[in-house]
Amino acid sequence: MNDTYRTLLARRTVRAFQPDKIPEAIMESLILAAKYSPTAMGLQDRHFTVVNNSGVMDHILAAAVKNGASFLPGHTPFYHAPTVVVVSAPEKSKYNRENVACAIENLLLAANALGLGSCYICSVLPGLQDPSIREELKIPANYVPYGCVSLGYSAAEAAEPKPRRTNDVTLIP
Ligand SMILES: Cc1cc2nc3c(=O)[nH]c(=O)nc-3n(C[C@H](O)[C@H](O)[C@H](O)COP(=O)(O)O)c2cc1C
Numbered sequence: 001m002n003d004t005y006r007t008l009l010a011r012r013t014v015r016a017f018q019p020d021k022i023p024e025a026i027m028e029s030l031i032l033a034a035k036y037s038p039t040a041m042g043l044q045d046r047h048f049t050v051v052n053n054s055g056v057m058d059h060i061l062a063a064a065v066k067n068g069a070s071f072l073p074g075h076t077p078f079y080h081a082p083t084v085v086v087v088s089a090p091e092k093s094k095y096n097r098e099n100v101a102c103a104i105e106n107l108l109l110a111a112n113a114l115g116l117g118s119c120y121i122c123s124v125l126p127g128l129q130d131p132s133i134r135e136e137l138k139i140p141a142n143y144v145p146y147g148c149v150s151l152g153y154s155a156a157e158a159a160e161p162k163p164r165r166t167n168d169v170t171l172i173p
């Protein structure tokens with residue numbers, strides 16, 4: 001099987017991370033892969049914020065709770081990952097969320113290809129979108145975070161994938 005295709009089938013969400021930092025060169029490769037994701041009209045109008053600071057992650061969490069997010073007791077939404085990449089796009093762009101999702105999928109797949117675990121996280125969006133956090137993260141003016149990814153070396157095997165649905169394809173001959 002082709003390596004790229006194998007990665008597509010092998011990627012799984014990881015929710016337990018080792019504390020080890022991601023080497024800079026690997027981080028650069030991940031961001032480069034994300035920059036090669038498609039964007040509507042090729043505008044590349046999305047921004048990556050690499051957060052390596054657990055204190056800042058705590059601020060995001062506190063802001064999420066302040067803005068109405070609720071988490072089960074003991075739940076750690078970033079799963080103690082050493083790095084979180086926040087992806088933002090212009091508030092007024094028609095395809096902002098789509099562009100961010102494409103970039104995040106590239107991050108997830110590149111992480112798997114380079115031996116890292118990853119988790120797409122939206123539960124903290126109420127925190128990421130808080131004005132104080134946008135300022136702390138230096139999100140560009142008029143950009144809004146629409147997703148983030150926890151990244152790091154996996155501390156546990158990912159769960160087995162659920163069987164794929166079989167009723168979700170329609171063929172129009
Ligand atoms: C848009 C989106 C938002 C998600 N948000 C979260 C999240 O906030 N927390 C989390 O643990 N997982 C989150 N996930 C991960 C999904 O739960 C996960 O992809 C799904 O359970 C399937 O598992 P797999 O990625 O291993 O195939 C999100 C995934 C997507 C696509």
